[in-house]
Amino acid sequence: MIKKIENIFIQTTHKIAIFSILVVTLFCVLSGCSNDSDEVDPALAFLKIYDDARFNASYIPLDVIQTEDEGYLILSGTRIESSDFVGVYVMKADKDGNFISDIQFPETVVHPVGKWMYLNDTYYFFCMNASSLGVQLYGVTQNGNVLDPIDINTTYPMHASLDGNQFLLLSYSNNSKSTILSLLNSDGAMQMSKSFTIGTGEGIEEPIINHFTRTGKQYPFTCGKSGDGSYYFNGFYNYTFSLVFTDFVSDDPTGVVQGQQEKGGFSALYPLTGNIFAASRFNFGDNFTLPKTAINTTGISSGVDLGGNSSLEWIPDAHVGIERLSLATQDVVFYGSTTKNSQIMLSLYDTNDGTWKGTDYLGYLSPYFFVSMKPTVDKGLAVLGLTSVAGRFNRICLFKLSEKDLSEMIQQ
């Protein structure tokens, strides 16, 4: 009888031991399954604040571009002692957004101008010689080397963009009191240039100089080429902050969309097709979005007549960025700006009909300010911002949003 009980006991305990192993294996498998999310690539989405432990350091981020290695190159200004203008600072981050290296340019080089322009495996930006105030073109190679600067025969750079393999440069001449739009080849040689007077009289250039020394309003100077082939710049012309079109042939603009002296005008422009733009306006502190608007590229018209959707959340005369992205389900334009409670606000609109599709906010508690944004190779969006850490220290920040994040912004 006892032998029988022992046999039952042995059989039972062995079965239970095997069962136990199965149970443990089951939980190990379950735990393995629950770790599936480990596969998520940290490069898909992140926020990085590039902190500097130095008390007096201060950064003024200007633009970001994704590099060939899927990292990021950030162009920024920094306060320097020897000049009224800001110094030049370039920072490299890896694809996960982690700081890799930086370059603090000598104080003889000042006033960097966004945006980054990628041409012939080199990332270019314009800046200014602190003594001569002449424009200089700097290039940064893939491995982070800075090329020798190319001097450009103009002063006070305001903005630049690429037109194919040529640079389109907007600058200011305080000798002739004129806004100058120039087309340069890839070596920096001047191809075409036209000057447009800002007007005459005392104090007419004051807002421009205050813009350069960052002691006054920062104007949304920009330049580019519309879908119908017209070159344009957003800047001062004939006493007014205006959108000016030129064919580089006529001395007079082919078209002007006037603002309201220095109190109103376009705050951002993104050419879609023909004379259709995604745009935004500022007018005596108010902001308006025009996700799909036809702009008269010939003749004289008024920006106020274009109307637009009121953007009540944005800070007065907000700095705005516009980018176009093709998401999985929709072709959209993104608007980036800063809200009155100091968050970065992203709004997206259907490119086809200009209807609002969604909004998201970035940042909390500490103030965050929108600077610029760029699509990334993984169909995400890199958003460059400025944050004030501890409410005290101005630091560069970079948000990376995944394609999924962006798609989820769309309101069904």
Next chain:
Amino acid sequence: MKGSKRALLIFCLIFLSIGVLPVEAQKKSKKKYYSGSQLKGGGPKTTSFLSQQWWLGFIFGANLTDPQPGTRYSTFSPIVESGLSTDKTYESYNKIGFQAGISFTYSYRILSVSLQPNYRQQSFAYSNQYQWIDENDSENSVILNYYQEQNLDYIDFPLTISASFLSGKLKPFIEVGGFYSLLINANKEVSVDGVDRASGSPNPFTRGSLSIGATEQFTNNAGLVGGIGFNYDPGNIRITFDIQYRYGLSNVTNTENRYADSRLAGIGDVLDDLSLNNIAVNVGVLFPLRFLSKDFAATE
């Protein structure tokens, strides 16, 4: 997963030991095992019946969590470092959570298999400190402290096998098994304060606190469990007490949503990869399901 494999091996060996060692010990001692019914004079036909039992009851208790960081993440990426690490400092076993649920237990002689689905709350906390110093005057500095507390609510499914080696009313046991926990809710409470020494004298300040739902920041949990305890059978109920150690095998951070909440990311909080180890104390009251006739007591 290297640690997980090692743990698996250890637990397998323990299970095998449970299966084999008592048998070997029994062979050596030639000790007789009788069911309670036999001791009460029941006939041989009842032996098989009385050697097994189903139990149903309630369990409750408290737990302490030890977060174990894996890959570290931070929103701060220093250009110029202050000397302070951006890594979080975790507090171990200092936030009390609790659990309560029901217990289904099947006992066969000295061995029991128990499933104890329960509601379980686990809490843990970590902190960060950042510092900025004036290069020209090191007395001028600002210190910023972040303190984050997490409360995770799970529906927990532990499955354990226990073995008790003594007869009588008080039966010590050891148990091993695994658990799978479904996350149902998570909250974070973040507070930020600091000291500004640049304004003439140390000036403590508060940047505010934030209590926020963070369910999307976390995910389910799974791991292994081992413990010791005792059953006390005073009559037609069983009172059980045990202390369990839980070894987390999975990452409880939802890596896909690590930066998804702009409020948390915006204040500089981002979760590391984390596994949670845990110590839990449980008390339970179990009721037998098969011996409820006037002829038999609840004990074996």
